[in-house]
Amino acid sequence: MNVFDFVLLDPVNYYILYSLKDIKEIKKHMSKDELAKFILDFAPYNLSYRKEKRSVVEKKSFIEGISHNDYVSLATYYWPNPKTKDGLPYISLDGKANPEGNNYDKQNLRKLAFISYYQVLLYFLSEDHHYLDLLEDNWTYYFLDKNTGMNPNMNHAQLIKGVNLGRGIGMIDFTANISYALKMMKLLKDENLLSHEFSLKLDAWLEKFVAWYCYSPIALEERYANNNHGTFYDFGLIVLLDYLDKKEEIYPLVCQMIELRMKTQIEDDIMPLERKRTKAKSYSLMGIKGIYDFSYISSQYGYDLYQVDKFYHEAIHKDIKKVCLRLYQELVTKEKEFLHEQITPFDESTLLPLIYEISKWDQDVLKQIKHLEMKNEFQYHLLKNLRR
Secondary structure, three states, X not given: OOHHHHHHHOHHHHOOOOOHHHHHHHHHHOOHHHHHHXXXXXXXXXXXXXXXXXXXXXXXXXXXXXXXOOOEEEOXXXXXXXXXXXXXXXXXXXXXXXXXXXXXXXXXHHHHHHHHHHHHHHHHHHOOHHHHHHHHHHHHHHHHOOOOOOOOOOOEEEEOOOOOOOOHHHHHHHHOOHHHHHHHHHHHHHXXXXXXXXXXXXXXXXXXXXXHHHXXXXXXXXXXOOHHHHHHHHHHHHHHHHHOOOHHHHHHHHHHHHHHHHHHHOEOOEOHHHHOOOEHHHHHHHHHHHHXXXXXXXXXXXXXXXXXXXXXXXXXXXXXXXXXXXXXXXHHOOOOOOOOOEOOOOOHHHHHHHHHHHHOOOHHHHHHHHHOOOOOOHHHHHHOOOOO
16 A cells, blocks of 8 residues: 555544754755655655646536536545435445445545645755646646636535435545645745746736635535534635635634634544544544644734633633644553544554654654554654654
């Protein structure tokens, strides 16, 4: 099984939002041999979407009534109904992904997020413009090209056959994946490293997507969702607002994150809704990750969610740090027992973002990465060279 196969099991939990300062520190401490190995290991994932024809118009299956340029994905945990001849309506088997989804667009979107994220990092580490050229061409082909590009909406994401043609819940295909690549691309944008033509076209596409994101009925379903879905609605939106320099819209979104997510989802030092899932380890990591990754961006505008009481109008007594430390003790040091269900394989590589987050206030936790059993070592190559 290659790296993509592992990442596609649990994509969001593999991403770390490095600052440019952190990347420079990593580059400073990474040896030439280690950088060469990192580049070599990643080489198989330098895919050209144009050459391989990976766009929304080239999906393996199409559904009547949906434009070929629309993004389409199936509800991840829904399967054909064994009690009906045509299998309709599909029924839920929580935690068990239906491989039929591979005929649609989600996997290519996830893979694009993965390779784009690492191409940004590899550019800053190697200064090889090949990564920028490929990144721009892939995004042009997948999103911006007038023939192959994706329409700026997620109207048909995670549809349930026999029930609907799309759900607000499907926005997480974008918010928990492409958002990470886009935030890393913001580092390129801020350094004026993206071509002028590409930047204009991407900004125009994202403006249309934000309009859909904020006002379409299907997107608003996700805005009011519970657990990680609502959290990642906010995270995806703050990434978009940050990328488009819409500073005036950040604080209202911060208030939404506090009122609709932190207040309702955190109890003492856990997130109970995530622990009820059949993949409790994965979703517990994801739930708090959406909040602290949001805070990483909002803190750049003066709104640090670790210190809500310093800028918000009331004390809410919700401590992100305690949630992070509880998971660290349960899943990394294992000094506390994690008593909830995890029905799929758990890759300890997904603990690296949590360790990175805690290392912001406790550098010593980085020592723990040597003890993890990891299937994806890309982040390990980076994180072990981080010295703050």
